[in-house]
Structure formats: structure tokens, C-alpha cells
Amino acid sequence: MLDIFNEIKEEIACVEKELRNIVRESDPLIKDTSVHLISAGGKRLRPAFCFLGGKFYNYDYKKILPLAVALELIHMASLVHDDVVDSSVTRRNIPTVKAMWGNKISMHLGDYLFGKSLKLIAGYDNLIIPRVLADTSVKMSEGEIQQLSTSKRADQTVRDYFYRIKSKTALLIAASCQLGAVACGAPQSVHLPLRRYGHSIGMAFQITDDILDLVADEAQLGKPIGSDLKQGIVTLPLIYALGHSERRDRLAEILSGEEKSHEEINEACEMIVSCGGVDYSNKIVQRYIGNARKQLKRLPDIPAREILYMVAEFISIRKF
Amino acid sequence: MLDIFNEIKEEIACVEKELRNIVRESDPLIKDTSVHLISAGGKRLRPAFCFLGGKFYNYDYKKILPLAVALELIHMASLVHDDVVDSSVTRRNIPTVKAMWGNKISMHLGDYLFGKSLKLIAGYDNLIIPRVLADTSVKMSEGEIQQLSTSKRADQTVRDYFYRIKSKTALLIAASCQLGAVACGAPQSVHLPLRRYGHSIGMAFQITDDILDLVADEAQLGKPIGSDLKQGIVTLPLIYALGHSERRDRLAEILSGEEKSHEEINEACEMIVSCGGVDYSNKIVQRYIGNARKQLKRLPDIPAREILYMVAEFISIRKF
Numbered sequence: 001m002l003d004i005f006n007e008i009k010e011e012i013a014c015v016e017k018e019l020r021n022i023v024r025e026s027d028p029l030i031k032d033t034s035v036h037l038i039s040a041g042g043k044r045l046r047p048a049f050c051f052l053g054g055k056f057y058n059y060d061y062k063k064i065l066p067l068a069v070a071l072e073l074i075h076m077a078s079l080v081h082d083d084v085v086d087s088s089v090t091r092r093n094i095p096t097v098k099a100m101w102g103n104k105i106s107m108h109l110g111d112y113l114f115g116k117s118l119k120l121i122a123g124y125d126n127l128i129i130p131r132v133l134a135d136t137s138v139k140m141s142e143g144e145i146q147q148l149s150t151s152k153r154a155d156q157t158v159r160d161y162f163y164r165i166k167s168k169t170a171l172l173i174a175a176s177c178q179l180g181a182v183a184c185g186a187p188q189s190v191h192l193p194l195r196r197y198g199h200s201i202g203m204a205f206q207i208t209d210d211i212l213d214l215v216a217d218e219a220q221l222g223k224p225i226g227s228d229l230k231q232g233i234v235t236l237p238l239i240y241a242l243g244h245s246e247r248r249d250r251l252a253e254i255l256s257g258e259e260k261s262h263e264e265i266n267e268a269c270e271m272i273v274s275c276g277g278v279d280y281s282n283k284i285v286q287r288y289i290g291n292a293r294k295q296l297k298r299l300p301d302i303p304a305r306e307i308l309y310m311v312a313e314f315i316s317i318r319k320f
Numbered sequence: 321m322l323d324i325f326n327e328i329k330e331e332i333a334c335v336e337k338e339l340r341n342i343v344r345e346s347d348p349l350i351k352d353t354s355v356h357l358i359s360a361g362g363k364r365l366r367p368a369f370c371f372l373g374g375k376f377y378n379y380d381y382k383k384i385l386p387l388a389v390a391l392e393l394i395h396m397a398s399l400v401h402d403d404v405v406d407s408s409v410t411r412r413n414i415p416t417v418k419a420m421w422g423n424k425i426s427m428h429l430g431d432y433l434f435g436k437s438l439k440l441i442a443g444y445d446n447l448i449i450p451r452v453l454a455d456t457s458v459k460m461s462e463g464e465i466q467q468l469s470t471s472k473r474a475d476q477t478v479r480d481y482f483y484r485i486k487s488k489t490a491l492l493i494a495a496s497c498q499l500g501a502v503a504c505g506a507p508q509s510v511h512l513p514l515r516r517y518g519h520s521i522g523m524a525f526q527i528t529d530d531i532l533d534l535v536a537d538e539a540q541l542g543k544p545i546g547s548d549l550k551q552g553i554v555t556l557p558l559i560y561a562l563g564h565s566e567r568r569d570r571l572a573e574i575l576s577g578e579e580k581s582h583e584e585i586n587e588a589c590e591m592i593v594s595c596g597g598v599d600y601s602n603k604i605v606q607r608y609i610g611n612a613r614k615q616l617k618r619l620p621d622i623p624a625r626e627i628l629y630m631v632a633e634f635i636s637i638r639k640f
Contacts, residue, residue: 027462029469084427104468107404107427111434112461118438118454127445134438141432142347148424149349 002043004310007303008051011061011068015047018069022116033097033109037076040094045205046071049173049311050180053194055304057186064180066120067129071176073117074133078140078172080110094222128182136171143167152232154242154252161236162203165210170202177201193298197308200292204285204315210235211281212319214269220319226265229255236284237277238268245275289316322363324630327623328371331381331388335367338389342436353417353429357396360414365525366391369493369631370500373514375624377506384500386440387449391496393437394453398460398492400430414542448502456491463487472552474562474572481556482523485530490522497521513618517628520612524605524635530555531601532639534589540639546585549575556604557597558588565595609636 005012016038023034047068054064083096084106098106114137121130143164150156150164177198181191212221213228214237228235232255234242242248242255254260254268272278292312299305325332336358343354367388374384403416404426418426434457441450463484470476470484497518501511532541533548534557548555552575554562562568562575574580574588592598612632619625 027466027469030462030465081427081431084423103404103423105465107401108461108464108468110431111401112458112465114431114434115454115458115461118450118457122447122450122454125447127442130438130442130450134435134442137438138432138435141428141435142350144428145350145425145432146347148428149347 002048002314004307004314005044005048007307008048011051011065012044012047014061014065015044015068015072018065019072022069022073029101029105030109030112033101033105034113036094036100037080037097037109042072042075044072046075046172046176049176049198050183052304052307053177053180053191053198054184054186055302056190056194056299057181058184060184063183066123067179067183070117070120070133071172071179073113073120074137075172077110077114077117080106080113082144084110124183126182129179132175132179132182136175139167139171143169147233150234152256153234154255156234156239158236158239161234161239165203165206166199169206169209170199173202173205174198190299193295197292197295200288200295201312201315204288204292204312207236207281207285207288208315208318211237211278211285214272215278216319226269229268230260230265232256236281237272239277240280241272241275241277244277245271247271285316289313322368322634324627324634325364325368327627328368331371331385332364332367334381334385335364335388335392338385339392342389342393349421349425350429350432353421353425354433356420357400357417357429362392362395364392366395366492366496369496369518369521370503372624372627373497373500373511373518374504374506375622376510376514376619377501378504380504383503386443387499387503390437390440390453391492391499393433393440394457395492397430397434397437400426400433402464404430444503446502449499452495452499452502456495459487459491463489467553470554472576473554474575476554476559478556478559481554481559485523485526486519489526489529490519493522493525494518510619513615517612517615520608520615521632521635524608524612524632527556527601527605527608528635528638531557531598531605534592535598536639546589549588550580550585552576556601557592560600561592561595561597564597565591567591605636609633 019038020035023031023038026034050068050071051061051064054061080097083098084103096106097109101109121133124130143166146160146164147168150160174195175198178191178195181194210228213235214226216225218225224230229238234255238251238255241251245251251268251271254264257264260268289312293309296305296308296312339358340355343351343358346354370388370391371381371384374381400417403418404423416426417429421429441453444450463486466480466484467488470480494515495518498511498515501514530548533555534546536545538545544550549558554575558571558575561571565571571588571591574584577584580588609632613629616625616628616632
């Protein structure tokens with residue numbers, strides 16, 4: 001958990017406990033793989049947003065807890081499925097479920113965790129929650145499929161990229177910020193600014209992720225530098241470089257290659273950075289952070305709002 | 321569609337149309353893969369059960385249609401995911417999505433179709449529907465994971481097998497029979513016998529599937545004989561043979577082998593049939609069919625009930 005979430009540390013501890021409880025009675029294989037996944041940790045960003053959102057209206061952590069757990073399960077399920085297709089061997093410096101147990105288990109474990117989230121969501125008699133999450137899950141798959149269908153293609157626009165990361169990442173974070181408040185019975189005037197805040201934060205978060213893939217410290221990041229590029233995933237700094245680098249043809253050539261050597265990946269990363277692709281992307285991050293702050297101004301000035309300001313600050317300067 | 325579903329042929333035609341509508345506006349890759357999948361056909365058993373169940377109480381096909389489509393989408397999603405892990409190349413004599421587009425697309429397409437089913441389900445303000453389906457989807461994944469974790473193991477009981485096929489197959493058919501009536505507002509006295517009928521039919525259906533894997537005509541079945549055995553999936557006829565065949569050690573040896581030759585598969589199939597594994601399994605099918613009939617007696621004598629009797633008859637004698 002991040003230090004800035006100190007105010008809700010007890011709630012996040014409940015989420016950790018519930019995540020473990022959910023798989024306790026399962027088949028040993030499900031239990032082992034799930035516990036591995038839960039123990040691998042993560043920032044628990046989505047549950048945190050969910051609780052913080054709830055603080056803006058008749059806060060009742062018991063009403064939010066199942067939803068917060070469900071959001072983390074949806075996120076975990078998507079990570080396990082991504083690892084299958086990404087051929088990732090480590091995530092957060094820890095071997096992936098796929099690396100330890102194989103593709104078959106990873107696929108069904110993802111489905112299982114997602115199913116568990118549906119059970120929690122089905123416990124709510126509020127209709128907004130299942131509708132927002134059903135819509136989000138369709139978009140998440142669409143984003144992933146678009147990422148596959150546009151893989152290695154140098155002819156993508158910034159617009160294509162924004163649409164994809166909105167689907168892949170931002171919508172679930174937007175839902176997390178919105179639905180904690182919805183679960184507490186908040187009106188639109190509260191849960192819509194929270195949703196918009198989450199959307200901007202989610203966009204900034206994913207662009208930062210894509211920047212870190214190029215310039216982070218490998219040990220801190222927990223995976224090799226240039227992983228996206230190696231897989232042919234076209235991110236914002238790369239799109240900028242494909243439009244602005246003097247050596248754009250060489251960059252497109254490396255991108256389109258079947259097998260990319262370590263040297264080629266390094267060469268491409270250097271080209272992207274030197275032509276300003278990372279600086280440009282950082283500016284876009286700042287623009288989204290600005291939008292996120294604007295949304296917060298529409299909400300009451302309570303301690304949770306201060307934390308959400310700090311999250312915006314953290315997203316824009318994070319190194320891992 | 322099966323001829324016995326003639327009474328609801330217009331409803332099934334609406335399901336076909338809706339399935340195509342749902343993917344019409346998608347990314348071209350989603351559209352191509354989905355249309356391939358929808359065109360490959362299938363018996364549309366789950367939607368049919370859903371409409372027939374609804375006939376027992378204030379039938380309104382508009383109330384049932386989204387649910388019927390959702391059930392077929394859940395089934396399709398599970399098939400696409402199964403093809404990923406089964407390494408199947410054809411299903412119903414048609415190349416699988418995996419064979420044509422690869423594992424990555426298949427996995428995300430399954431998630432996408434499942435997400436689309438959630439959107440349809442979220443349109444109901446009835447709480448039983450999402451709860452039953454969430455529970456069913458968890459069990460379906462559990463069944464698949466158990467199938468993987470018990471693969472190639474000769475020490476399985478009939479009880480393990482029943483638990484697995486209930487999770488994998490019977491619960492979704494039970495839900496299909498039950499929830500059409502629930503969507504029309506039927507009381508428990510109507511939807512519970514329908515659920516139990518569906519459970520028995522689902523068990524009989526899966527055991528018949530497992531028998532056909534050993535003795536069907538390959539061309540009619542649409543896939544090679546002995547596919548389950550080749551993958552190490554332990555089915556009822558095999559469990560019987562592992563307990564009763566004089567050559568059980570040889571059978572266990574073939575089952576545990578990494579790569580199984582065509583000759584070994586044929587040898588094993590012959591052993592299973594000759595020791596009575598198929599006859600035994602057929603008796604169990606008849607027992608489930610008997611249970612299904614018993615449940616129907618609790619329901620009003622309407623034409624839909626006659627069709628459900630005929631479905632029970634069909635399941636027990638089907639050859640594909």
C-alpha cells in the first residue's frame with residue numbers, strides 16, 4: 001500500500017483479508033495460484049479509490065468493501081490474462097502465474113477470479129454498479145483486442161492510443177472512483193466528478209506506465225525495459241517518435257521486426273527519448289493531472305479530497 | 321436448431337439476429353472472429369431451454385430474449401476459452417477461432433463475449449438472475465481447473481467426475497431452464513423443478529458427450545475420436561474401465577503418457593468399450609433422464625412440457 005493511503009489503511013487491510021478468504025475454500029490448485037497472486041502484492045489502487053470516493057457521501061466502509069474487493073479481483077483477473085498473451089515471465093519482480101503454472105491455469109484462474117467478482121457485485125441491489133462494471137469489462141477486452149490488432153503498426157494516431165488506454169486502464173479506475181460513492185448512495189453531483197477524476201488519473205497512470213517502460217530503473221520496475229516495444233505495443237512516446245524522429249524509418253523497421261534483439265530495443269529506446277517522445281508524453285500526463293485536479297474542485301473540501309490531490313501528484317512523479 | 325424446438329423457432333431466430341447485432345459495431349477483428357463463431361452454429365440449447373422454461377409462467381419472449389442471448393454468449397465464451405487450453409483445431413467440423421487467429425485473440429474474445437453477456441444481464445432488475453449466473457460462472461471455471469489438476473490421473477472417483485461435469489456443464493443448463501421462468505416472474509414452485517430438470521439433463525448431456533468421444537462417427541461428431549483421452553481428461557467410461565478392466569494397468573499407462581499415438585488411443589478406446597465402460601455410462605445417463613422426467617411431472621401439462629420430455633429423449637439417443 002502507498003503511504004498516502006494511510007487514512008484508509010484499515011480498509012485496505014480488510015481487502016487483503018477478504019481476497020485471501022475468497023480463495024480459502026477452493027481447490028488446492030486455485031488456492032496456491034491465487035495466494036501467489038495476492039501475495040505478489042500491488043498498489044491496491046482500485047480499492048483505495050473506491051473507499052476514498054465513498055468518503056464524499058454517507059461513508060460506510062461495509063457497504064464499500066465487497067465492491068472494493070470485486071474491483072481488485074477484476075484487475076487481478078485482467079493481469080493474469082494479460083500475462084498469458086504477453087508471454088510475461090515476471091511482474092513486480094515475481095514470477096507470473098503463467099510462468100509457474102502455465103497458460104491453461106492462468107486462463108481459467110482469470111475467469112475464476114472474475115467470476116468471484118461477479119458474485120460480490122451481485123450482492124448489491126443498486127443497478128448502476130453492475131451496469132458500469134459490465135460496460136467496463138467489455139471495453140477492457142476491446143482495448144486488449146485493439147492492442148493486438150494494431151501490434152507493430154507504425155501508422156497509429158495519438159487518438160487511437162488514447163482510445164485504447166481509456167478502454168484498457170482508465171475506465172476501471174474511473175469506475176473505482178465513482179462506484180464507492182454510488183455504493184454509499186451518493187447523487188450524480190458527487191459520483192460524476194469522481195468518475196471524471198478517475199478517468200484523468202487512469203489516463204495519466206497508463207501514459208506514465210508507458211513512459212516508465214522506456215526509462216525506468218529495471219530493478220525498481222520489476223520487468224525488463226522496452227517490454228512494450230519488444231511485443232510490438234505502440235505507446236504514446238513511440239507514436240511521437242514515429243512522427244518526429246529523424247530516424248523514424250529505422251524505428252518503424254525495428255518495431256515491425258519479428259524478433260527484436262537487446263541492441264535493437266536499446267537503440268529504439270534511445271531514439272524515442274532523444275527526439276523528445278518522453279518529454280512530450282510527460283506534458284500530456286501533466287494535462288491529464290490538471291484535468292483531474294479540476295474535477296476535485298467540484299467536490300467538498302474533506303481530507304479524502306486532499307488525498308486524491310496527493311494521488312494525482314504521485315502518479316505524475318512515480319518511478320515504478 | 322433441433323427440429324424439436326420448432327415451437328420456439330421464431331425466438332431462436334431472434335437470438336441468432338441479436339448475436340450478430342451485438343458484434344456489428346465492434347472492431348473489425350472482433351467482428352470477424354465473432355461472426356465466424358456465430359456462423360459455426362451450435363444447437364442453441366441454452367436459449368431454447370430459457371424460452372421453454374418461460375412458457376410455464378406469464379410467457380413474454382421480450383423479457384426472456386436478452387437473457388437467452390446472454391446464456392448463449394456465456395456458453396460461446398467458455399468454448400473459445402476451452403479451445404485455447406484444449407489445443408483444439410476444429411469444433412463442429414469448422415476450424416476454431418484459436419486455429420485461425422491464435423491464442424491471444426481467443427482469450428480476449430472470450431472475455432469480450434462474456435462481458436457482453438454481463439451487459440445484457442445488468443439490464444434486469446431481478447436479483448436472482450445475476451446471482452445464479454455469477455455462481456455458475458465461478459463453478460464453470462472451478463470445473464475446468466479441476467479438470468486440469470486431475471488430468472491423466474487414474475485415481476479419480478465417480479464422485480469427482482460428477483462434481484466436475486456438474487460445474488463444467490450441468491449448472492449452466494440448469495440456470496437456462498430456471499432463469500427463463502424467473503425472468504417472467506415465476507415463483508419457486510415453477511422455477512426450481514425447471515432448474516432440477518436442467519441439472520439432470522445437463523449431467524446426461526455431458527456423460528453422453530463423453531461416451532460419444534469414444535464411440536461416435538468422427539465425421540458426424542466433427543472432431544477426432546478419443547480426444548478427451550488424448551488430452552488426459554478422465555471421463556466416466558474411463559473411470560469405470562480403470563476399476564473393472566482386466567487390463568487396467570495398461571489403460572492407466574496409456575492415460576499417463578505424455579504423447580499418445582493413434583494406436584494407443586484406439587487400444588484404450590477398445591478396452592473401455594469391451595469391459596462395459598460405455599454400457600455402464602449409458603445406464604447412468606438413463607438414470608439422469610429418469611430424474612429429469614420426474615421433475616417435469618411437477619409442472620403444468622402444457623406443450624412446452626412435452627418438448628422438454630422430447631429433449632430428454634433426444635439427449636439419451638443423440639449421436640452427435
